[in-house]
Amino acid sequence: MVTVEQRRTAVAYVRTTAGVPERRACRFLGVHRALVRYRSRRPPDTALRTKLRTLAEEHDRWGCPRLAWRLRRDGWADNYKRIERIYRSEGLHLSRRRRRKRGATRRGPIPPPTGPDELWSMDFIRDTLGSSGRVFRALTIVDDCTRESPAIETDHSLPGARVVAVLERLAQAGRVPKAIIVDNGPEFRGQDLDEWARTRGVALQFIDPGKPVQNAYIESFNGRLRDECLNRHWFLTLADARAEIEAFRRHYNEARPHGALAGRTPNEYAAEIKRTMTPLPLTRVSERTGS
Numbered sequence: 001m002v003t004v005e006q007r008r009t010a011v012a013y014v015r016t017t018a019g020v021p022e023r024r025a026c027r028f029l030g031v032h033r034a035l036v037r038y039r040s041r042r043p044p045d046t047a048l049r050t051k052l053r054t055l056a057e058e059h060d061r062w063g064c065p066r067l068a069w070r071l072r073r074d075g076w077a078d079n080y081k082r083i084e085r086i087y088r089s090e091g092l093h094l095s096r097r098r099r100r101k102r103g104a105t106r107r108g109p110i111p112p113p114t115g116p117d118e119l120w121s122m123d124f125i126r127d128t129l130g131s132s133g134r135v136f137r138a139l140t141i142v143d144d145c146t147r148e149s150p151a152i153e154t155d156h157s158l159p160g161a162r163v164v165a166v167l168e169r170l171a172q173a174g175r176v177p178k179a180i181i182v183d184n185g186p187e188f189r190g191q192d193l194d195e196w197a198r199t200r201g202v203a204l205q206f207i208d209p210g211k212p213v214q215n216a217y218i219e220s221f222n223g224r225l226r227d228e229c230l231n232r233h234w235f236l237t238l239a240d241a242r243a244e245i246e247a248f249r250r251h252y253n254e255a256r257p258h259g260a261l262a263g264r265t266p267n268e269y270a271a272e273i274k275r276t277m278t279p280l281p282l283t284r285v286s287e288r289t290g291s
Helices: 004-018 024-028 033-037 046-056 064-073 080-089 158-171 191-200 212-228 238-254 264-277
Strands: 119-128 137-145 152-155 179-182 203-206
Touching: 004 024, 004 033, 024 033, 033 158, 046 064, 046 080, 064 080, 064 191, 080 264, 137 158, 137 212, 152 158, 152 238, 158 191, 179 212, 191 203, 212 238, 238 264
Parallel strands: 119 179, 179 203
Antiparallel strands: 119 137, 137 152
């Protein structure tokens, strides 16, 4: 299909090369003169294009409907048809089938945290009930600076709204991080967590797909949870699992010496930082105190 711009270009080419007026060039090409002379009265959409490209790069698996929702939430009054037209003209279509993994990471290196509640990590871990074999999941949260676990939520289903409920409960208790590192799961990529993070001023840092090493703190914590709790207990009911996992979290924070914290517990390390208001030097202990 020949576009309007292509027809205008063809008319301009005939006029230049043949030296004929616009009327004769249009008659020769079968193009109406109104099409050549028309100039759009619509306001420029440069700002909208820039904003749409930025959102599409930030949320690379969002389609046009969700990007339009985000634009309307941010105060843009443009209707969906205009947003969709710009979306298509910018080539922002989602690929239906991804044959190759994405290349280099899109996010820069995250600087290490310098204080409590500056950077958290979140992830999920799963296990089964011994009585019925039914799967349950646990949402794990770790403070990357103090290695504390503010909460572990356990249930059969933990959608995005449930993740937000846990974070809001912590926020009501005065625990709001500046940023959270998460993977690309649907619970973290959904609108619920995105809206909560915007309201609370929390930055969401997404790791690259297939790169769990970029979220090493929570992966280490999940390994300890698996080795010291999940693999050691035969959970009969969900209530039993919740009780044992919560007991592990409290022991991890209050009594378990951490090798990366020079043998101190996460709560002890957090208390020392708050007392001195500066990060403390860490020296790995020689004896086997765990990590």
